[in-house]
Amino acid sequence: MAVALMQKIGILAHIDLKPEITGELQHLGLLHIEDLRDLAGQEEWKELVSPDEITDAQLETDIADVNVATDFLLGFAKKGFLAGLSGTKVHLTQDEYQSLTDKYDWKNLGDRCKKLTEERKEIISESDTLNSQKKMLLPWASLTVPVEEVTSTKNVEIFAGTVPHHNFAEFQKGLQESEARYYLEIVQAADDRAYLVVFHHRQDKDIVDEILNKTQFSQVTFPGMTGTAQDLIERIEQRYDELIQRAKGIENEGRALAQYLNRLIVIGDHLQALLERRKIPAKFARTSKTFFIDGWIRSSHLPLLKERLKEKFKQAAVFEIEPRPGEVAPSDYRNSKMVRPFELITSLYGAPSYFEADPTPAIVPFFLIFFAMCLTDAGYGMVLATLSLLGLKWLRVGANMRKLLKILFAGGLITTLLGALTGGYFGINFEELPPSLGFLTDLRSKIMLLDPLKEPLHFWIVGLVLGYIQLNVGVLVKFYWNLKNRRLLDAFVDQVSWLMLINSLVLFGFAKAGIVAGWIGSLSMAAAVVGAALIVLFYQREEKNPLARFFWGIYGLYGVTGYLSDILSYTRLFALGMATAVIAMMVNVIAGMVSNIPLVGIVLMLVVLIVGHLFNIAINVLSGFIHTLRLQFMEFFSKFYEGSGRPLRPFAFNFENSVIERRK
Amino acid sequence: MGGLEIALIGVALAVGMGGIGSSIGVGLAGQAASGVMTEDPGKFGRLLLLVALPGTQGIYGLLASFLVIMKLGLIGGGSVVEITQSQGFKLLFACLPVALTGLFSAIHQGKVCVAGIMMAAKRPEEMGKTLVLAVFVEFYAVLGLLITILLLFGKL
Structure with a gap:
C-alpha cells in the first residue's frame, strides 16, 4: 500500500570528477536529481547555480544526422500492422549494446543515408519541374518550328x-x-x-x-528552351526516365541498408542519453573547485550507490540530508511482481504522492472482475488470454505495452472463469444445439451460476453489489491510512461515519424488504442516525460559527446522493456484459443464415464467425477496459486517492526506441 | 398500420439514429486524427482508439434493432410473431432510449475525442485521461441501451 521509502542525499565532489561521476550515476540509474536552479532565488544558493543550459554541439549534430538517417531507413523497413499499432522497439542484450556503441562506426551509414535523402529530395523536385514543363509543352507538340524561333x-x-x-x-x-x-x-x-x-x-x-x-x-x-516542342518533350521524358532509374537505385540501396536500421535506432537512443549526461550538470550547484548534486534515492538503493561512489572516487562524499522545508519526496511504487503491471493504471491517473497510499494492490481484483464482467464469455476470455500471451512472447514492445498485455492476459483468464460461471461461450445458444451435443449443455449448466440473458436483473444486481463492495473498500483504505498516520479524528469522523450511514441504510432497506430480521433494521436505523449525526457535526470542523457549521454539516449529508450515483454507475458493467453477449449471439445467427447459401455457405459462415467474433472481442475489450478504468478513477479513487505525486525519475539511460534486455 | 410495421420503425430508429450519431462522431474524430497524422504518422495506433470510440453507439443501436428483429421472429427458423398495434408501439418506444442517447452522445463524444486527439498530439503520454473523459459521455448511451434491453427482455 505504501510507496517506497525515499532518502534525500547530497553528493559533493571535486569538479574534475564531474564527467566520471555523472557517467557513473547514469549507469547506476538510481538517483533522481533535483534541479538546484529552482533555488536560484534564495540568497545562499544564488552564487552557486547558473541558469544557463549546457549542451554539446557535436552531439546535437550527430543526433540530428542519426535522425535523418533513421527517418530515411524507416521508409524501407518492413513493419507489420500489429507492430506499428503496438509500437515495437528494438530489443538487444547488454553485450550487443556494448559492442554496438563501442565499435560500430555509424558515421559512414549516417552520411550515406543523409546523402541519399538529399539526392532523393533533388530528384523529387526536378521531376516536379519536368512534369510541369511537359504539361505546358504538350499542347504545342504539333508546332513544327523550334520554340526559340517564336x-x-x-x-x-x-x-x-x-x-x-x-x-x-x-x-x-x-x-x-x-x-x-x-x-x-x-x-x-x-x-x-x-x-x-x-x-x-x-x-x-x-x-x-x-x-x-x-x-x-x-x-x-518558352524561356531557355531550344528545339521543337516535340523534341523538348522527348528530352524531358528521357531525363525523367533517368531520374526514375536513379530513384530506383536509391530505393534499392535504401532497402539494402534498412537491415542496419535497428543499429541506428540504438545509436540514436545512446547519443540522446549521452547528451542528457552532458546536460545534467546544469542542475548541479558548483564552486570553483567543487560541485554538489542534490537528489533522491530509494532508501534501499542508497548502500549500493554509496559503495560504488566510494570505490571509484576518493574525492567524493555522499551524505544523507534533510529535505528542505516544504519539499516532498518523489514517489516510487513498491509492489509485488503480480501487482506491478497494474501500476500502469494508477500512473494513468496520477502517481501516488509520497504521503499517500498506493492504490494499485487494491484495484487489481476489482479491475479484473469488472473487466471480465464487461465480456462475460469464456470463449472470448480464452482468445484474449491466448492472444496477449502470444503478444508477450512475440511482440518486441516497450515496458508499458508489456504491462498492458499482462493486464489483458490476467483479464482474459478471469473472463474465462466468469464466462463459465455465466454460461457464455462465443454466444452459443445452447438450446439450439443438436441433441448429440447435449452433454455440453449439461456441462455448461453444471458450472453456470447465472444466465445473464435469462435473468438480466440478477446480473445487474451482481454488478451493483460488486460496486458497493468496491466503494466500501475505498472508504476502508482511507480509514486504514488515516489510522496508520495517526489521524484518528479524521478516520472516525470522515470514514467511520460514512461507513455506518451507508451500510446501515442498506441493512435498513433489507429489513424493510424482509430479507433480514426486523430488529436488525431498527438497530441499523440507530446506527445510521449516529453516522449522520457525526457527519453533520464534523463535516466542516474548521468552521467557527456553530450555525454555519451545522448547515454545512447538513450539506455534507447530501453526499449520500453521491454514493447512490456512484453505485448506479456500476450499471455499465451489466450493460456492457449484455452487449457483448448479444452481439456474439447476433454473429452466430448471421453465420447460421449465410451457411444456407449453396456452395460457398460454409466458407462464408467461417468468415463471418471469425471476423465477427474477433471484432466483438476487439470493441468490447476496448470499451470494457476504458469503462473499467473509469470506475477505478471516478468511483473508487474519489474515496481515498489524490494521485498528485511526482514520480521518481532516476537519471539513467532512458531509451525511447530500444530496450536493453537484462541477462537472464 | 399493423404492429409489425410499427415495431420496424423502432428497429429503423435504433440503428439509424445510433448510426447517424456514430458516423458524425467518428467523422469528426477521424478528421482531427488525419490532421495530427500529417505531422506524425506514427501516432496512428494511439489515435485509432480515440477515433473508434464514438463508434460504439452505432453498435448499441444495431444491437437493440437485432433484439427486436429476433423478438419478432423475422430471422432464423420459426414463423413471424403476430403482434398487435399496441405491442408494436411498445417495441417502438422501447427502441427510443438507445436511439436518442446514441444519436446525441456519439456526436458529443466525437467532439471530446477531437479535443483529446489535439491533446494527444502535444502530450501523448496523457492519452489515457482523454479516453476516460470520452467515456464519460458514452455512459449515457450505455444507460439508454440498458433501458432498451431491459424493456425488450421484459414482459412486452
Whole structure:
C-alpha cells in the first residue's frame, strides 16, 4: 500500500570528477536529481547555480544526422500492422549494446543515408519541374518550328498564347474586322483553350492588344528552351526516365541498408542519453573547485550507490540530508511482481504522492472482475488470454505495452472463469444445439451460476453489489491510512461515519424488504442516525460559527446522493456484459443464415464467425477496459486517492526506441 | 398500420439514429486524427482508439434493432410473431432510449475525442485521461441501451 521509502542525499565532489561521476550515476540509474536552479532565488544558493543550459554541439549534430538517417531507413523497413499499432522497439542484450556503441562506426551509414535523402529530395523536385514543363509543352507538340524561333522580328510581332474556347470566335472575328495586318497559326485546340501563334505588324500593336485583352488571351513563353516542342518533350521524358532509374537505385540501396536500421535506432537512443549526461550538470550547484548534486534515492538503493561512489572516487562524499522545508519526496511504487503491471493504471491517473497510499494492490481484483464482467464469455476470455500471451512472447514492445498485455492476459483468464460461471461461450445458444451435443449443455449448466440473458436483473444486481463492495473498500483504505498516520479524528469522523450511514441504510432497506430480521433494521436505523449525526457535526470542523457549521454539516449529508450515483454507475458493467453477449449471439445467427447459401455457405459462415467474433472481442475489450478504468478513477479513487505525486525519475539511460534486455 | 410495421420503425430508429450519431462522431474524430497524422504518422495506433470510440453507439443501436428483429421472429427458423398495434408501439418506444442517447452522445463524444486527439498530439503520454473523459459521455448511451434491453427482455 505504501510507496517506497525515499532518502534525500547530497553528493559533493571535486569538479574534475564531474564527467566520471555523472557517467557513473547514469549507469547506476538510481538517483533522481533535483534541479538546484529552482533555488536560484534564495540568497545562499544564488552564487552557486547558473541558469544557463549546457549542451554539446557535436552531439546535437550527430543526433540530428542519426535522425535523418533513421527517418530515411524507416521508409524501407518492413513493419507489420500489429507492430506499428503496438509500437515495437528494438530489443538487444547488454553485450550487443556494448559492442554496438563501442565499435560500430555509424558515421559512414549516417552520411550515406543523409546523402541519399538529399539526392532523393533533388530528384523529387526536378521531376516536379519536368512534369510541369511537359504539361505546358504538350499542347504545342504539333508546332513544327523550334520554340526559340517564336520571337518577334523587326517589323512583325510573333508570340504564342492561348484563348479560352468560348472566346475564340470573338477573337477571330475581332481580328478579321479590325484593320490590323495579322496572321494566326492555330496549333491545337485542347482543354477548353485554343493554342495559337499570333503574327502581326508592329504598327498594329494597339488594335491587336485591345482584342487580346478583351478575349482573355494569355501569352505563353518558352524561356531557355531550344528545339521543337516535340523534341523538348522527348528530352524531358528521357531525363525523367533517368531520374526514375536513379530513384530506383536509391530505393534499392535504401532497402539494402534498412537491415542496419535497428543499429541506428540504438545509436540514436545512446547519443540522446549521452547528451542528457552532458546536460545534467546544469542542475548541479558548483564552486570553483567543487560541485554538489542534490537528489533522491530509494532508501534501499542508497548502500549500493554509496559503495560504488566510494570505490571509484576518493574525492567524493555522499551524505544523507534533510529535505528542505516544504519539499516532498518523489514517489516510487513498491509492489509485488503480480501487482506491478497494474501500476500502469494508477500512473494513468496520477502517481501516488509520497504521503499517500498506493492504490494499485487494491484495484487489481476489482479491475479484473469488472473487466471480465464487461465480456462475460469464456470463449472470448480464452482468445484474449491466448492472444496477449502470444503478444508477450512475440511482440518486441516497450515496458508499458508489456504491462498492458499482462493486464489483458490476467483479464482474459478471469473472463474465462466468469464466462463459465455465466454460461457464455462465443454466444452459443445452447438450446439450439443438436441433441448429440447435449452433454455440453449439461456441462455448461453444471458450472453456470447465472444466465445473464435469462435473468438480466440478477446480473445487474451482481454488478451493483460488486460496486458497493468496491466503494466500501475505498472508504476502508482511507480509514486504514488515516489510522496508520495517526489521524484518528479524521478516520472516525470522515470514514467511520460514512461507513455506518451507508451500510446501515442498506441493512435498513433489507429489513424493510424482509430479507433480514426486523430488529436488525431498527438497530441499523440507530446506527445510521449516529453516522449522520457525526457527519453533520464534523463535516466542516474548521468552521467557527456553530450555525454555519451545522448547515454545512447538513450539506455534507447530501453526499449520500453521491454514493447512490456512484453505485448506479456500476450499471455499465451489466450493460456492457449484455452487449457483448448479444452481439456474439447476433454473429452466430448471421453465420447460421449465410451457411444456407449453396456452395460457398460454409466458407462464408467461417468468415463471418471469425471476423465477427474477433471484432466483438476487439470493441468490447476496448470499451470494457476504458469503462473499467473509469470506475477505478471516478468511483473508487474519489474515496481515498489524490494521485498528485511526482514520480521518481532516476537519471539513467532512458531509451525511447530500444530496450536493453537484462541477462537472464 | 399493423404492429409489425410499427415495431420496424423502432428497429429503423435504433440503428439509424445510433448510426447517424456514430458516423458524425467518428467523422469528426477521424478528421482531427488525419490532421495530427500529417505531422506524425506514427501516432496512428494511439489515435485509432480515440477515433473508434464514438463508434460504439452505432453498435448499441444495431444491437437493440437485432433484439427486436429476433423478438419478432423475422430471422432464423420459426414463423413471424403476430403482434398487435399496441405491442408494436411498445417495441417502438422501447427502441427510443438507445436511439436518442446514441444519436446525441456519439456526436458529443466525437467532439471530446477531437479535443483529446489535439491533446494527444502535444502530450501523448496523457492519452489515457482523454479516453476516460470520452467515456464519460458514452455512459449515457450505455444507460439508454440498458433501458432498451431491459424493456425488450421484459414482459412486452
